[in-house]
Each structure stands twice: as structure tokens, then as C-alpha cells.
Amino acid sequence: MTEVTISDVTLCYGPVAALRGFTLRVEPGEFMVLVGASGSGKTSVLRAIAGLEQPVAGDIVLGSRSVFSSTHQIDVPPAKRGVGMVFQSHALYPHMTVAQNVGFPLSTRHWPKPRQSPAIAAALETVELAGFEERLPRELSGGQRQRVALARALISQPSLLLFDEPLSSVDAKLRVSLRADLKRLQRRIDATSIYVTHDIAEAMALGDRITVVSEGTVQQVGLPTQVYAAPETLAVAALFRARGSSQIPGVVADTKDGRQVVRLERDAHRELPIPANRSTYSGQPVVVNIRAQDVAIAAGGDAAGGDAAGGDAAATAGFPVTVTARHPHGERDWATVRAHGSDYEIVARGAAQRHLELGQEVRVSVAAGNVYDAGTERLLVSSSGPTETAEHPSADGGRSALAGARS
Numbered sequence: 001m002t003e004v005t006i007s008d009v010t011l012c013y014g015p016v017a018a019l020r021g022f023t024l025r026v027e028p029g030e031f032m033v034l035v036g037a038s039g040s041g042k043t044s045v046l047r048a049i050a051g052l053e054q055p056v057a058g059d060i061v062l063g064s065r066s067v068f069s070s071t072h073q074i075d076v077p078p079a080k081r082g083v084g085m086v087f088q089s090h091a092l093y094p095h096m097t098v099a100q101n102v103g104f105p106l107s108t109r110h111w112p113k114p115r116q117s118p119a120i121a122a123a124l125e126t127v128e129l130a131g132f133e134e135r136l137p138r139e140l141s142g143g144q145r146q147r148v149a150l151a152r153a154l155i156s157q158p159s160l161l162l163f164d165e166p167l168s169s170v171d172a173k174l175r176v177s178l179r180a181d182l183k184r185l186q187r188r189i190d191a192t193s194i195y196v197t198h199d200i201a202e203a204m205a206l207g208d209r210i211t212v213v214s215e216g217t218v219q220q221v222g223l224p225t226q227v228y229a230a231p232e233t234l235a236v237a238a239l240f241r242a243r244g245s246s247q248i249p250g251v252v253a254d255t256k257d258g259r260q261v262v263r264l265e266r267d268a269h270r271e272l273p274i275p276a277n278r279s280t281y282s283g284q285p286v287v288v289n290i291r292a293q294d295v296a297i298a299a300g301g302d303a304a305g306g307d308a309a310g311g312d313a314a315a316t317a318g319f320p321v322t323v324t325a326r327h328p329h330g331e332r333d334w335a336t337v338r339a340h341g342s343d344y345e346i347v348a349r350g351a352a353q354r355h356l357e358l359g360q361e362v363r364v365s366v367a368a369g370n371v372y373d374a375g376t377e378r379l380l381v382s383s384s385g386p387t388e389t390a391e392h393p394s395a396d397g398g399r400s401a402l403a404g405a406r407s
Contacts, residue, residue, distance in 0.1 A: 001028035002063045002082075002159040002192045004049065009058030009068075011044050011216075018044040019055065020216040031186050031193045033207030035200065037239065041216035042196040046162045049194070050085050051078035062160060084153035085162040089169065090145045092137040098124070099133035102151045123151040126185065142170045143178055150182075154189070161186070163195040167202065179205050200240055204228065212236050229384040230370060234377040237289045237370065245291045246344045248272065249374060252281040262288050262371065266341070270319060273368040275383045285374035294367040294383075295346040297335065297356075319364045323356055337362070 004026035011019040018041050026032045034042045047053040049060060051067065054075060060068040062083070067076040092101050103111075103120045111119075124130050127147040137145055146166055153161060167175045167182075183206055186193050197203055203210050204224045212219040212227065220232045231237035234247065250262035250272065260282065261271040272288050321337035321344070335356055336343050346364060356362070371381040 001190060003028045003061075004032075004160060004192060004194065005059075005061040006045070006049070007059040007061075009045075009048060009055045009060065011041075011048050011053055011055040018216055019048065022058070022217060024211055024218055024221070026192060026194060027208075029190050029192055031183070031195065031206060031208045032211060033195045033197060033203040033209070034211050034213050035197055035203040035207075035239070036213035036219075038198060040213045042198075042213050043164050044216070045213070046085065046164050046194060046196055049081075049160070050083050050162055051076060051081050082156075082159045083162060084156060084158035084160070086146075086149050086153045086164065086166045088165045090137070090149045092145060092148060094137050096136075097133060098129065098135050098137075098140070098148050101137070101148055102155055105152060105156050119155055123155040126154060126189065127151045128181075141174075143174050146170065146178065147181075150185075159192070161191050161193040163193065165196055165198070168197075168199075175202070182206065212239060214239075230379060230382040231289070232379050234287060234289070234372050237372070245289060248288045248290060250286060250288060252284045252286055252371075254282050262286055272366055274371055275368040275381050281371075281380060284380075286380065287372045287374050287377070288369045289372065290366060290369040292334070292346050294369060295344075296365045296367075297337075297346055297362055319366065320361055321364055323358055323360045323362060326356055326358065337364070 004024075006022060006024045009019050009022045010017060011022075022041070022045060024032075024045075034045060036042050044053065048055050048068070049062075055068060055070065057070045058068070059066065059071070062081065065076075066072070066074050067081050068074055093104070096104070099120050102123055103116045106116045106119060120133070121130065124132065127150050129144065129147050129151065132140070132144070132148075137148070140148065146169075149166070163182075167178050170178060179202060195206055197206075207224055209221060210224050210227050211221045212231075214235055220227055220236050227236065228240055231240050237245070237247070248262075249265040251265070252260055252274065253263045253271075255261055255271075260274045260280065262274060264270045264272065272290070319339065321339040323335055324338050324343065325336035327334035327336070333356065335346055337346055338344075368383045370379060370383050372378060373380050
């Protein structure tokens, strides 16, 4: 198992900086997922680690060995870094058999055929493709081709595995199955792995920890549940928000009963609750991030039927909205509603789900959401509890919890 330390790496493509002082530490044996929008710099991180791109500044250390240092003029060639990489495309040679594709890295190193055969067999056994040695790529399914690519990356017994969106070319159903297979395989071989994706569900399912990347920098590192529950910036919240999340501007105000609320920018008579907190932000401009599942809808003034219902003291009742669209999804419906000239999406279940009609005026209650500073766009107060706020972040990006889970 190899620890990966990336320190203050800057990588440019001509005048464009793909990475800007990128810094990250990956624990030995960890499955780290880099997630971000297209063009955020995720793949550039992998290519810099693998030696396929040369940064202009910074340091990269694999285990105890420096493979790149701008200060000490170190740049170890890709073939000598002990890294295996699986690319977005399968990149299999169509005229070669499975065995020939898997053994290709050994052939380039001039391994004798008798020595290659057991290594190829072991790699195919690892990815559960024993018996496929003589097939051609066109005779394989998409999932099988991706496993061949993985076997090729494993055959040299790398100390580090890099995955550049390897499941993006397979259909949704197969992708879920391959995620589980990949996670089991990584646990079995106990290899440090860094995986790039733009798919939030994939990041949540695979990662021991998640690194959110934006504009070539690290935005947040933490356990999947931590990052989802308490995004440290509005940019991370926008990336991680489930369908229907809304970012609502307002100003913090004190109530007569000693609570603090957010008075909406577009309607000062309407308030959103603030989670219990240790500090006061009275008068501060903020943005509240509300997820659709935190909004309960009640048709005709009946009891609310969404997740925010159930006697939550932090919920605010009585927002009038108008249903402008319905999106049935079986056990739950999405509804688009309009209030104060803006459209929002909410979730409806049960009785509220059955009675929603286009043009109908309903009332909603909203549970407390994460509150962000409108200027810095950083988290002020988290609905998941004080330990998750940006003012008191985990000192190790979730590494302590990760170590406990892996031990």
C-alpha cells in the first residue's frame, strides 16, 4: 500500500492553469474519489501523478519516494513510478486477444513468454475473466472489456491504481454492478486507489473519502456523508445538491422569542429557520441551501406529507406556492412550484402526492437548511450539527473516521 502526497502542484496547458496549488494526501490502501464538474482539473491530477503531464511547480511523493519535485529537479519517467492507470476509454487493441492485451505491458518490458503466461492468468483470475484469454475485444460485453483494461493495469502489480472515469461508457444498470465489483476488488488487493468521476452517486458509493475539485483546487475533503451533509462552500453545495435543491438569499434576523431566522430577500415577511448555533449572525446577508426533501407539502391545508413534517420545531409552516408542473416517480413525486417569481422543486408523498394538481395553490413547510455567508460563500451553520460547520471543520478531512472504519 502506498501513501500519496501531492503538495502545491501547479499544472498548465499553455496559458491555462489546470491545477493551481493543488494539495492532497491519500492514505495507504484508501479509495479516494475526486469529483467535480468537467474541466475542474480531476484528470489533470491523475496525469500528473502518473507522469503523463509535467507540472510547473510542486511536489508529488508516492510512499517515501519523490517522483516529481520542481525544487529538486526530479521527474521520474511514467514507467518507473509503479502506477497502473485505467482510462475512460477501454483502449484495447482490437486485433489482439484478451491475453495479448492484458500482457502487453509485460511485452514492452521484454518479459519472456513463459513468464508472462502465469501473470496474465493471475490478472484475469483477479477480475473474474479466467477462460477469456483467446477472445477478441469485439466478442466481449462493455463490462468485460472494462475488466480487461483493469487486468492490464493490475498485471504489473502497481502500488497505486488510477481510474479516469472508467465506467462512463457503460449503461446505467451495468455501471451499478461494476461499481460493486470494483469496490470488492480494491478491498481484496488492498491497493491505494484514486478514482475520477463527475457522477455524485458514483463518488458516494465508491469513495472512502471524497475530494471535491473546482477550478484546479481542492474545495473540500471528507467522508462522503460529511461532504453531502455539510458542503463547506456554495460551490460544493451546488455540485452535491440533489435534484430540486434551492439556494435562497436573505438576511439573519432575531425574533421576539430569542431565535434567529433568515428573512427572505424577496419577501421580508417570510422566514426560514436557522439550525441551533453557538454564534450570532444578526443582520448578516446569507444564502440558505434547501434540499427538496426538506420541504413538506400539504394540499388544501392538510397535514404536511414530506420529510420535513413530523413536529420538527425548526420547520417553518405556511408558505403559499403554486404548482406549475408535476413529475411522477412512483413512491414519490417531484413538483415544480412558483413563489415570489421563482420556480422551486419539492418532493411530495402520500396524500399530498395523490392530490397535487397543476395550478393548485398549496402551502409548504421548510426544515432548517445549511446557511452560508453571502459574501465568502462559506458555510456558517450546518443543519447536520455544529461539528460539521466550516468554523469547526474536521482537522484531518475525515481521516480519523476512515482509519477507524478500515481497522
